[in-house]
Amino acid sequence: MADLEARAVTKRFGGVLALDGVDFEADAGEVHALIGENGAGKSTFIKILTGAVRPDEGEVVLFGEPLAARSPRDAASHGVAAVFQELSLVPDLTVAENVWFRRERLTPLGTISRRRVRRDTRALFGRLDFPPLDPDIEVRSLSVAERQLVEVAKAVAGDPRVLILDEATSALSPKEVSWLLDLARRLAAGGMIVVYISHRLAEVREVASRITVFRNGHSVGVTEGAAASEDEIVSMMLGRRLERLYPDKEATATEAVALRVRDLRFGHRLRGIDLDLREGEILGVGGLQGQGQLELFLSLFGVLRARGTIELDGRPVKISSPRAALAAGIGLALVPEDRQNQGLLLPKSVRENVTLAVTKRFSRRGLLDLERERALVGDAIRQLSIVLSSPEQPVGSLSGGNQQKVVISKLLLTRAKVLLLYDLTRGVDVGTKGEIFQLMRNLAREGYAILFFSTDLQELIHVADRVAVISDGSVTGLLEGEAITEDRILRASVAGGTAA
């Protein structure tokens, strides 16, 4: 019998059968990957293991004992810790306070000793060989990637027997990813059961000893990590072969500059960025994590007030807010970094979310034309094949990948011609990634200008027409055509101005 075993687990949400008699096994000492398309039921399964969701049928057995966790806290007391796909840190507490949240050892007076919390965090970070991060900084000011790292530390801090990582690398840069993979391997070697969920198959094959594949609420197979080729895994996931992930690059870029940025400055995060984004072009933005890429996107979208000049279609524009960005000239629209806090109204319906930025498009004499709205939403859902039971469903109940599709359809409806795509494919499955890249190419062909940031080097290499590498707040390399290689991007990332 396996150390962690789930038998015939079934879960229904209203009319949706999220899990249908799923069996699952993992052993201590292994990193066990769990993969599957968006909406396959991975997160639901994890939520059942951790007691966040109660199964309708089936049982979970951990080291021979039935585990019926009533809440994630209860699960933690049984040694099951998880990093959930939807991050759950307390924004107003510091990194250290979050790591030990509700687990603080108290002083004799019953208060929390900040000094101790800090010291424990430093010790933990040392033990984990943690990427540099100030334990005293408030979580509110961290990027999504940094929050993911803190979640990992928090989960590991309790020395669990089972560690579950649900897309914990989705926002991480390659360097941080390899740190986390190392950590997972080390923890497993120490006798932990590590369950690892990711849509990045290269990672999965690298780290996992075994891979369980979910499709449509069923477990459709288990394979050895190294034994199966990526193609085979993908076929198992999708139930069909994936013809290709990346569409051919096409020379769709014209001479016309859609977005011209000159000497963009924001504190010490942006130190004078110059960029030319042409109509029909996909311009990739690369570099190590936190070199100013996020600030660049936020400045262009008017969230941050940066200094410098921005021209749209040859005309200087002043962008003081997202509203101004959407309305300026040919329009600037953003897919934001943080889907939960910037992209979507989670409790509201898919319909309201899709049309939120374009309510004007279906108003007539001040009143909303709801028929027209329904039609717009219907088209959007079809165009991106969003999987849902009804457009009236709260967007928060969609799977992560389908939520991201809602964000994209919201962006497309704005009709802005300059698209700022920040980590667009985060949490999106391979099949859908392929569709999204094709969509980007189609948009470029239609004359859209696309600025594209990704933490995944392969995406930059295979999708972007040119790649601007940003280091320490300025562009340190501009690669084109054959020159876009992993090696050149990495070299420009650390070179600081010499690789152009």
Added chain:
Amino acid sequence: MTTFALRRLGQNRPILLAYGGALALFAVTSAFSPGFASANHIRILLIQASFVALVALGQSFVILGGGIDLSVPWTLNGSAILMTLFADGQNRPLVWVIPLLVALGGLIGLVNGLGITALGVSPIIMTLGMNVILSGGLLVYTNGSPTAAAPAFVETLATGRVGPVPYNTLIWLALASLATVVLTWTAFGRHLYALGTNRMVAQFSGIAVSRVTVVTYVISGMTAAFAGILLTGYVGQAYLGMGDPYLFASVAAVAIGGASILGGSGHYLGTIAGALILTVLAGLLPILNLNTASLQVIYGVVILATVALATLPGRLAVTR
């Protein structure tokens, strides 16, 4: 259009619950007290409910957007007193007095809204401060002396009727319809719900968050001022402190009506049921033959219990 309104209502369990509660309470009270359900008394109940409901109309908009307006008592009171002073018992001046006072209410809301959005003062502090300023200002201005009686026209507005229906109820119906249309069928309504649900998402979606916020406070100031005018007509005169009960009542009506006090969900249709419940409750308690102090305690406890019940389904849904 109507089928959509019904569907929307159907989706909103808390709102239906509130209407169910109002009906049940009404039935119980009528059983105890013959005459409670007479046409005449129902008219009186509707008129009494309209004052809370009007103040709570603006309050609904503010709360839906994630704010709160604690300045309604003295906005109402100020408008009531200035109306009697300016009109001095005459009907004629009302042509300019009523619009002026409603506009003044809007101005108070504008200042609240700008303080909150432009200066970043928290809604509680800003509107509470405004309330204190208004009450002090009125005391100084009136010197604490009594004012003139309400002009006849205002009394007619508040208590007269066409056929079986009070004017007052017609006015309320018109404003309620307007509020419903704005919340359900306008971009502004959509933006307001978005704002109350998640300010940052609203901002990233290109919504003019500050402007929407300010408008909600302006609406609240205007409805409070207008309620003050009607209430003076009902009571027959204006007096210091007449707005005080309307702070708690307006917020309670919104909450009982199923709106989230944190913003983003709810509807004025629910608030109406909340106002009805509060009014029937105020009619039921005297029947119990208790002294006023005990009544206050029971009133408070019942309202808190109702709010807890009304928000229960929402909380259960979250912990599911």
